[in-house]
Amino acid sequence: MKRFLKLATISDMFVILVLIGISFLPFAVFYAEQSSGGERFVVITKDQTVLHEIALSDIDGPQQITIDSDDGHYNTIDISSDEVHMHDANCNDQVCVRSGTIDSPGETIVCLPHKVIVEITTKDTGADQEIDIISSFIFLKELHYE
């Protein structure tokens, strides 16, 4: 083993380090893209009609949106520039309030008694953007046989 290692020079080690760096580049690009781009939207729906659709990046500070209905039901939703949660509601089960904060695309808060749905989406492809390394294995199987 030592005999083999002696063959490699210092600059070989340097080249190999650079190569390891290159191989992690896609991760860096992916996370940079996800943190900066990929605009998230809050979509608030009641009785299957969209009441609000707000881009999270447009929100400066924390703000509250109250959904009132004629029969005295209300839902108060806290929205900040990076997360959303149901602040208060006068529904009887309080599941929506207890479901906590949501921040990534695809997550939802549902208030069934009031038929209110708060959802975070991305405009372009929605859930398709999720990393799915397993499904790309189908392509990679082919690589072995080239």
Place this chain on the structure above:
Amino acid sequence: MSNNQRLVYIALLASQAVIIGLVERMIPSPFFFAPGAKLGLANIITCMALYTLPVKDTMKVIVIRLLLQTLLAGTVSTFLYSGMGALASFLGMLFVKHLPKVSIIGVSATGSVLHNVGQLVVASLVANTFSVMLYLPILSLIGILTGIATGIAAHYLLHHVERLHYYMDLKTLEIDDMKEVRL
């Protein structure tokens, strides 16, 4: 080196690479956890061509190998993958070889990693999603290891097969001749 001699040498290297590639396909991949990873033994031949032939002839070896391998065992899509991989790795190896003090091990590791990069670029274009590229770290870490191994193999071949010595000396002689002509 006479013209015929050179042609035969190129043909010999290309056919060796094709055969090694075909034999390698029959070996089940030792990297069961990473589909797409393979030993890349044909890289040895590319390294030897790079060290014993001028750039133009090395390209000939690679192109012949690609075409023959696709005709014998491949499809259009595998040709795309391996073509892009071979192009990327050839350019990378050529660049790294001209860096000071880099031995054949570094050159071979570069070739193996850039081969994966090229393949995955094509795969992500075909699949139309960037997320395929996220598979690169696994592939190229294995690629670095196999690249070092093939580099060591190529090193021993270059130093122990006398005929290769002859070609290596010829190459340096030819380069020196060209320099003298220019001067």
